[in-house]
Amino acid sequence: MRALTVNQRTISDDSDAYVIAEIGHNHEGDLGKAEELVRQAAAAGAGAVKLQKRDNRSLFTREMYDSPYTGRNSFGPTYGAHREFLEFGTHEYTYLQQLSAELGVDFFSTAFDFASVDFLAELDVPAIKIASGDIRNTPLLAYAAKAGKPLIVSTGGADMEVVRRAVGTVLPLNPDLALLQCTAMYPAEPEELNLAVLGTYRAEFPDTVVGFSGHDLGPWAAWTAYALGARVVEKHVTLDCTRPGSDHKFSMEQAALTELVDGLGRVRRSLGGRDKVVQPGERPAMLKMGKKLVAQRDLPAGHRLSLEDVAIKSPGDGLTPDRLADVVGRHLSGPLAADADITLDVLMEMDSDAGRD
Missing domain, CATH: 3.90.1210.10 (Antifreeze-like/N-acetylneuraminic acid synthase C-terminal domain)
Structure with a gap:
């Protein structure tokens, strides 16, 4: 049976969509904003909230870390300083983890490097996300798979050969995998989403839950993805779409996230069963x-x-x-x-x- 269990939630062909509210760094380094995003995601009906975790010193070359980074989206004079300003540590993660548990939503993060996998494993998050940028990073995929947590892997910027290699790296080490169709464009236009590949994933990986990580505008693509078999849906969230920063403009405020979640429920009900019957x-x-x-x-x-x-x-x-x-x-x-x-x-x-x- 195609199923994945995250923190006692079973995700399968027969389940509702598992909606991940991707906070990323839309908290702008402010724990209060992060808390409000968690509360809004929970109120909207999301199943999980997610951050992004980086060990910035080890992740970037010295040249990239020290490169000037100024402009409307910057939180520091260099790219490294910008990233460090946005980075949460143990205190913030522990606080948000406890808050999420109180609100009934799962809390985890994307790991961008080996140290971040260790950080999240030590925190005992219920799942680890791997971003599209690491779909070819088989050493990181293998390392994360060995952490013993369900892995949710986005596949933006990859062809099927790359996807097969990633899946082939993870599954021998960890059967608990969700594979997300994604387009690494911010935002992505409808003709760039390629939602039909969800059927390809389902056919080629019959025991693996598939999903959709959307950088598109609005809820309709996620609703379509659910109808095509996606059972994990990830969308970025924000307190204000007009805020400076590369992610805010294609993220969802609370009302839009509520519409997304409600619509996914309607799509599930509208699919019904496989037998044609008289209502x-x-x-x-x-x-x-x-x-x-x-x-x-x-x-x-x-x-x-x-x-x-x-x-x-x-x-x-x-x-x-x-x-x-x-x-x-x-x-x-x-x-x-x-x-x-x-x-x-x-x-x-x-x-x-x-x-x-």
């Missing part, structure tokens, strides 16, 4: 609009019915038109008035029809 609520309409077989004109007892003797009229409370072949050629056991129902009860038995005209 109880359809019966009044089908009675009014449906058709039945009736006498075209007054017909005497013993008459042998022809096509010209049978009319198809509403309401649909009698013998349905798909039974026409069962009545044509049969003899009437009694007279029928025009518009009277033709039923099997008014037809003679087949063996007693023999020899009649």
Whole structure:
């Protein structure tokens, strides 16, 4: 069975979407803003909130760390200083982890390096996310897989060969994997989402839960993804889409996240089951609009019915038109008035029809 359990939540083809509210660094280095984002995500119905964890000194080259980084989106004079300003440590993570537990949402993070995997494992988060930028980082994938936590891996910027290599790295070490279709563009336009690849993932990895990490605008692509089999949905969240920073503009405020979650529930209910059945609520309409077989004109007892003797009229409370072949050629056991129902009860038995005209 295709299933993944995160903190006692089972994610499967039969479950609601597991919605991850990606805070990332939209907290802007402010624990108060992070707390408010967690509270809003929980109130909107998200299943999890997520941060991003980096060991900045080891993650970036010295040149990149020390490179000038100024402008509207900067929180420091160099890229390293900018990243350090946004980075939360043990105090912030522990506080937000406890808050999330109180609010009933899971709390975890993306790990961008080996030290961050260790940090999150020590914190005992219920899952670890690997970002699209590390889809080719098989050493990190293997290291995270060995941490013994469910892995949620985004696949932006990858082709199927790269995806197969990533999955082949993780699964022998850890079967608890969710594979997310993602487009590493911020924001991504509809024609760049390639949601149909979800079917490819489901076919090629039949025991793996698949999902969608969306950098698109609005909820509709996530709703479509659920209909195509995605059971993990990740969307960025913010307190204010107009704030400076690269992620705010395509992130969701609380009202939009609530709409997303509610819509995913409606999509699940609208999918229903695989069997085609008659819904109880359809019966009044089908009675009014449906058709039945009736006498075209007054017909005497013993008459042998022809096509010209049978009319198809509403309401649909009698013998349905798909039974026409069962009545044509049969003899009437009694007279029928025009518009009277033709039923099997008014037809003679087949063996007693023999020899009649």
